[in-house]
Amino acid sequence: MQNRLLGIHMIVQNEEHHLARCLDSFKPMGSECFITDTGSTDRTPEIARHYGATVLHTRWEDDFAHARNISLPLASTEWILCLDADEYVIQGLEELLDYLPKVHKSVSRLRIKIENRIGEGAGERVIFQPVRLFRAHQGYRYAGRIHEQLVRGGAKDDGKHEEGALEINDSFTREEDGIADHEPLAPLRLVHDGYLPSTIALGHKPLRNLKLLQQELADRPGQPFHLYNVGVTYCQLGNIEQAAEAFTESFLHTPLHAPYRSTLVRDYAKVLLAMGRYDEAHGLLAVERQRYAGYADLHLIYGEILEQQGLEERAYKSYARATDCREGFNGADLKDNNKAEIRGIHQQAIEQTDKPGSDSLREGKSSDDVHREPARLERHYVTDIGSDSYKAYTAMGRLAQKRGFLQESAHLYSLALGSEITYAPAWTGLADVLQQSGETDESITETLFVRWKEHSKKEDPDLSGVTYDDGQAYVVYALASSGAYGQALDLLHGDARNTRIKHEEYLYWMLCDNRVSDALQFVQKQWSDEQRAGVNLQPEQRLDLALTFWANELSVSESFMAAAEPQEREGWRLLNGLLDTGKRVHAEDDRDGEIVHQTLQAATELSKNILIRAVQMGQLAFARNLYEKMAAINSEHDGNGVHSRWLAAVLYCQGYTMAAAELLIQCMSQGDLDAESLFYLGEAVYAKGHYDQALILFQKALEKDSEQRQARAGAAVCYMRQALGVIRHEQTRSPADKVLMAQQTVLETQLRIAEGIPWRTVFHAKERRNQLADQTHFIMHDREG
Template sequence: MQNRLLGIHMIVQNEEHHLARCLDSFKSIGSECFITDTGSTDRTPEIARHYGATVLHTRWEDDFAYARNISLPLASTEWILCLDADEHVIQGLEELLDYLPKVHKSVSRLRITIENQIGEGAGESVIFQPVRLFRAHQGYRYAGRIHEQLVRGGTRDGGEQEGDDQDMNDSFAYEKGWIAEHEPLAPLRLVHDGYLPSTIAKGDKPLRNLKLLQQELADRPGQPFHLYNVGVTYCQLGNIELAAEAFTESFLHTPLHAPYRSTLVRDYAKVLLAMGRYDEGHWLLAVERQRYAGYADLHLIYGEILEQQGLEERAYKSYARAANCREGSKGSDLKNNRKAEIRGIHQKTIEQKDDPESDVIRESNSLDDIYREPNRIDRHYVTDMGCDSYKAYTAMGRLAQKRGFLQESAHLYSLALGSEVTYAPAWTGLADVLQQSGETDESIAETLLARWKEHSTTTSTGPGVVTREDGLTHVVHALASSGAYGQALKLLHGVDRNIRIRHEEYLYWLLCANRVSEALQYVRNQWSEELGEVKNLQPEQRVDLALTCWVNELSVSDSLVATAEPQEREGWIMMNDLLDVREQVHVEDNRDEKTVHQTLQAATELSKNILIRAVKTGQLAFARKLYEKMVVINPDYDKGGVHSRWMAAVLYRQGYTMAAADLLIQCMSQGDLDAESFFYLGEAVYAKGHYEQALILFQQALEKDSEQRQARAGAAVCYMRLALGVIRQELTRSPTDKVLMAQQTVLEQQLRTAEGIPWRTVFHARERRNQLADQAHFIMHDREG
């Protein structure tokens, strides 16, 4: 029996993969359901009728409002809920039925909460609260061929069109209509996954939307709301340059009172950040985060921009403001004790004075000001999940770790996990800072397991139920991310055998732990040739299987070689022959020169992929062996030192700095260094405190490439350190010289900013371990012979 309180109205086209899930989530309440089909060629109408829906057929007229309005006059229920097929209920349905009869007669529209998934992981969702519920037969209808808006009687009382729906894209939120600032929030929560990157890749929604938006702009040139949505659509299509142009035009013409303006500012700032236009983003948010003081997303983005500019103290405070936005909101979990915890964290950093001329609007240095809830209108912002909690805490933890406040950093990562126990970056950060603090792998594992037990009793903010196995999976991955492969494998071999780890990951961890015999046995058990389980391997996974065979001095099977792309197979065959200990290294001479050249070229390209994987798994002896064999069969393999420099860069980025330095010093003696190589050598020398020598190397990098940003920043930092050294030396002679003291203070602040700019190679736990490990000698060969 259908209830007469609430009816569902939808428009669909070819939604057979989503519709059943959507309708099934409402099945328990027996709602009246009207589905307007605009020309499906799949099983959509059949599925709709199976759930008892009334299916209305119409032609698609390039007009969403036209299609959505068809079913509204047919409603026999008091309330109408408008849905899309790629949405479904996750909570609040029964509560909604209890809530609706209590709504005052003067209220005719209600907001609901929607989580728009923009990625597969925890926290990759955008929260928005559009008006989707309204009373039937009250004169409501939709207007607009795209991003249709709910209107009544054509206009609002003041003559302004009334609209209130929204939608999202894969990485930037947009409003399908105006945000309703004052309508009550009903207790219904949906999930929308129609704009997941994987879903967008299968269809043409962005191109369809762009076409309709261009039609709207042809009718109403310069309309800022449509320009904004054009920008969002270009983001979906991956063209952020055109997105920035559209956002700029929209921002210039959008009224300050427009309810969608806050979301426009957010998305505009995201694009500027993604494009590296940090100064523009800085000035935009320096003003706008004051206007929207409770918008956590703006504070978080502002912090990211400040980090890129080297303003780490102020970035930290901006992240703290983002976390503070949670206070005072419904469902707040930031209690006074939590505030007190954060208030004491990293205090030395956030109490340092800011550059007085770095912003149009000064930020307060007072912690009381940072944590005071600002006076503001109650706004319903479109927001990324976690910006006001676990993402902000994780960003603060990362900065505290970078500045050497390791205990505070670990505490902040733990706070993040207290808000969202499935947030992988917080698990990774916690394992990383514990390793940096000198904890043993056993201690790291114990701490992570204790944190899981502590936080798994709290409620996750994301949808769905987190099982014990899911949580332990995060612990295992965090251990592996920190290079504690032995502990990760030990946990997998313990009582928790239900932890879900992909076979490819497990094999990779075995190689990284140098358990090569066990890796070989695992390959034989999991990738049976008879079952053809190697056919669907990714190139990287195929290399891991081959590497497992070669480090055990075995040849790769013909079936594995057969899975490679046709143009690569000759290279695989040559590599297999090359690494067969039973064979002499040679090149077949019974083939024509062109064929031999093509085979050598394929083998050379393949050798790069194999070398990268060998270095990542720590198989340096094998990497050296492969390199030497390639030199024997191909005298041009390292012509001009190109390959040696490439190999040095691979080693350096994985933390094998000494092995990389060996190669680069040999190349330098033969005049073979490029800008990147000079930078790596300069950075290695800088890390040892030899600033004059580092400066010379950075300058040589700039002579090779004047656009080398990292070398330019390195040179600037060296100049500052050398100047500071001179000032400090002078102060020993004249300790009361106020001019020198003032110069020292200014220069130290400038040095902190310059050091904060992300110019140095980032080494995490795995790379730090490699810096301390025994490193194979990589002086390759004498090219002068």
């Protein structure tokens, strides 16, 4: 029997891939359902009728509000729930039916919670609480061509409702609806996945939205809400420069009391951060995070900005403040009730709160100006899930690790996993810091499994679908990310079939662990004929397959080369012959000289990709062999040292710093180095504590390229260390000199900030292992002598 309490109302167009899932999730409710179809050409109407829906047909008139309003007068239920086809229930349906009859008659609108998926990972979700439930026949209707708003009474469909009454969507991903500050929250939770990157790439929604927004702005020039949504749409289209322009204009004209303003601030700051406009982003959030003190996202973004500026202690403090924004937070972790035992300077950071207005005063605002502004305008923020917990803990763990507080870092990564056991960055961070702490791979494995068992025992509804195999996969991936490939493979007992590990990743790990014969057997046994022929493989997978054969001194098949891109085929053939130990390959033959040149070009470009992949795998002997063979058949291969410098950069970034330095020193003896090479060599010298020599190399890098930011920061750090050395020397003669002591304190602070700026090459566990590994001697001797 159909219930008369709640009805579902939707507008659709070509939603055959989503509609059944949506209606299935509401099937137990037996609700009245109206579906307004705006011109589907697929099976959408048929599916709707199959579920008992009343289908209303209308022409699409570039107006969401018009389409939404068609079904509202037809409702025979007390409440209306407006949905989209790409949404579905995950929680609270039965509770909702119990809840609605108890709602006081004075309440006519209700919020619900929607989890908006913006990526495939656990942390790639946005939570927002729009008004979707409202009483039927109470004068409610929608207004606005796009991002339509629920209005009541005499509002017309021309968008001329009260300025500031518009409510915001979920930013970057969502299309309709808004958040509100006073409507009660109903116990219903939905998932929306219509704006996953993969879905956006297949559809036209952002372009359609942009067209409608431009029409709205033509009708109402300068309307800040629509300008904000133009910025959101440009973000979806990947154009952050135009997004920043739209956000700037919207921010300048949005009233302080506008419900969407906090989300505008968040998205504006994220775009400025992505563009590297750190000073502007800092200035924005220094004020706005005080206004929206309970908005975890702002504290998290502010921490990222401070980190980029080298203010790591303040960044840590901002991340810690984000964790204070959780509902019901009392200083303890919500999941395990274990208070974080933060030590050292980080304990002071997490325990101290910001002084009101301190950041604002630094930005030129008076204390009175700050305190006259409302401290908090909204309670229901659009938020990235995990901003107030596991994302903040992971960021804190990363900073603690960078500063050498390894025990504290491991604890913070564990807290992150306590909040979200499926958060991959926390798993990889924990494995990384344990490796840095000197733990054996066996010990790291044991610790990771202990963490999994601790958290998986908890009665957490979010973990209901997480199995033991999932847990093993997280541990295995974490081990592999830290370079413990052998341990990861041993956990799988030589069989990837019954795990969640992809075959191509399993093959890559075997090659990284130098199990080349096992890799060949795996390919022959587990990979299909099409895969072994390289058909439909991604570029890196094709390289791995070729390297598997070449590392076993076998040639790749003719079918493999035939499946390559046309412009690469001859290059593959040349390299295949070059690496066949039974053949001698000559670049010159009877073919046209231009064809030979093109083949060499293709082989040279292809060999670069193969060399990068081989170095990533630690197959240095193979890399050296390929490099020398290419040099032997191509007299122009390294005439000016370009390729040697390029190879040195590849080696350096993968942690083979000694091999890279030797190669760069040889290049220097034969001619000039470019700015990048000089920086890498300077950084290697700096790491050894030779600051004077490092400074000379950084200065030479800047002479080559004055925009080399890393070299500039490195030179500044070297100057500070030299100055500190002079002051310390003077202090040995005048230990009580207060001026010298003050100068030393100032310099040490400045040095700490400069060292915090991300100027040095980041080496994680895998690269740290490579620094300690035997490194093939890559110096190429003069072959003419």
